[in-house]
Ligand SMILES: Nc1ncnc2c1ncn2[C@@H]1O[C@H](COP(=O)(O)OP(=O)(O)OP(=O)(O)O)[C@@H](O)[C@H]1O
């Protein structure tokens with residue numbers, strides 16, 4: 001809570017991640033608009049990023065909600081109180097891609113910190129310092145996997161990796177052009193097409209945050225009157241996520257091992273298809289550390305050692321074993 005007054009129900013959600021381009025501005029703007037649409041407002045937005053992406057998006061908007069509060073970080077404590085007194089129920093703060101004392105200062109005002117993370121090794125590697133700065137202040141943290149490729153194994157693996165550091169939101173935002181396109185003229189995916197799959201994801205993600213924030217407020221009466229806790233299993237488990245082919249927009253399965261430049265430790269990275277070996281091509285040289293002496297023993301397989309039964313079946317290489 002940001003105010004001593006028990007009647008004051010204003011909550012502050014800070015979007016932070018030192019990784020540039022992880023989706024802080026996109027997800028925070030979408031959550032603000034969706035919260036307002038779902039009746040959790042009035043919502044105020046604060047942009048603490050000197051780049052001002054959120055401010056530019058808001059300036060391009062025709063709608064007046066959510067409100068945009070022009071606030072500088074040194075005045076944050078005082079201005080959050082002013083906003084709370086003015087009746088704002090939710091304050092959403094976008095931050096620059098860094099881990100600095102300024103961001104630490106912003107996080108001190110958070111009721112909840114959201115860390116959007118793309119399913120990529122670079123994003124995962126960068127997550128540590130952001131988590132540290134949040135945990136040092138004992139603030140609740142939720143990761144949102146953003147910009148995921150449909151049915152890609154790396155999405156689930158990212159969620160598992162992130163879960164070692166904190167809670168992962170059960171809703172993943174997928175990579176779709178409308179997330180970027182809708183923000184050009186100051187809108188969101190839901191404002192461009194309410195029936196789109198992106199809009200559905202945004203609405204479901206907000207319902208998750210709404211539930212968390214409500215439970216954090218500890219308003220027992222409200223919890224009693226609230227519908228039963230959503231389990232989100234139908235949002236996580238779909239025929240597509242279970243591997244069933246669908247005929248819609250979903251992309252080919254993304255496999256990291258098929259990506260250009262991928263290599264196992266100690267291997268040279270591959271940057272494209274290698275031509276198939278020709279008939280007279282020399283066999284590949286053995287790795288320098290192997291004991292291979294150049295003889296292919298499969299050709300000189302003469303059977304079992306002396307005294308042992310030959311269990312090979314010349315004409316029955318496969319098939320069921322006959323039971324005695
Ligand atoms: N789910 C998504 N699908 C497609 N594009 C996305 C998605 N999320 C974000 N983007 C795009 O990725 C880019 C970076 O997103 P955004 O600006 O929200 O990240 P950020 O974390 O705020 O970046 P910065 O750290 O620079 O402030 C933007 O061009 C945005 O439109």
Ligand SMILES: [Mg+2]
Pocket residue numbers: 024025026049053054094095096
């Ligand atoms: Mg940003």
